[in-house]
Amino acid sequence: QQQVKQSPQSLIVQKGGIPIINCAYENTAFDYFPWYQQFPGKGPALLIAIRPDVSEKKEGRFTISFNKSAKQFSLHIMDSQPGDSATYFCAASNSGYALNFGKGTSLLVTP
């Protein structure tokens, strides 16, 4: 049972565009929501994470928006670059237990 639903499955944007990836969850006990970036043949790398007590968090070109009432959160990549082409995973966990991953979004940023 997929506890975190992620969309879209794939996304193509032009350089400079702002891709948005969305995730939704059902378990209200989740209290930690990270995003990971994964390049082919590599392990996931933590990009940014948020907790339910804030509605937005920004780190560099990456922003998480969090809507607690809707149980949704999203990743925005500002001024996207070809080097951002990768697979992005959202995840959620409850008080430090194992992460529940979304299915991933394959992002392609064209020059």
Add this chain to the structure above:
Amino acid sequence: GAVVSQHPSRVICKSGTSVKIECRSLDFQATTMFWYRQFPKQSLMLMATSNEGSKATYEQGVEKDKFLINHASLTLSTLTVTSAHPEDSSFYICSFKDGTVQETQYFGPGTRLLVL
């Protein structure tokens, strides 16, 4: 971020043999670590969770006698795939939870296993 290493990065073995994968945290000590498996173009699936000095807790559908986990110390964990078969071919990734930064998990670079 923290550094986690895995060895080997890639392994090819014959069906029926056993393969050991090492996972080390290089700059922090972790009491909890996780092993994931990832098939091509799919998400990461949790296989097991282990705490240092305790037996691993396996997810439903993961055979504990086939995937042996040893969390030997706060910086080292090993996964042994026993009597590997072609269907075990996958990308295996470990992660450590940094206890000083709450839930933050740091992942290793992964090990590509191909069983012929």
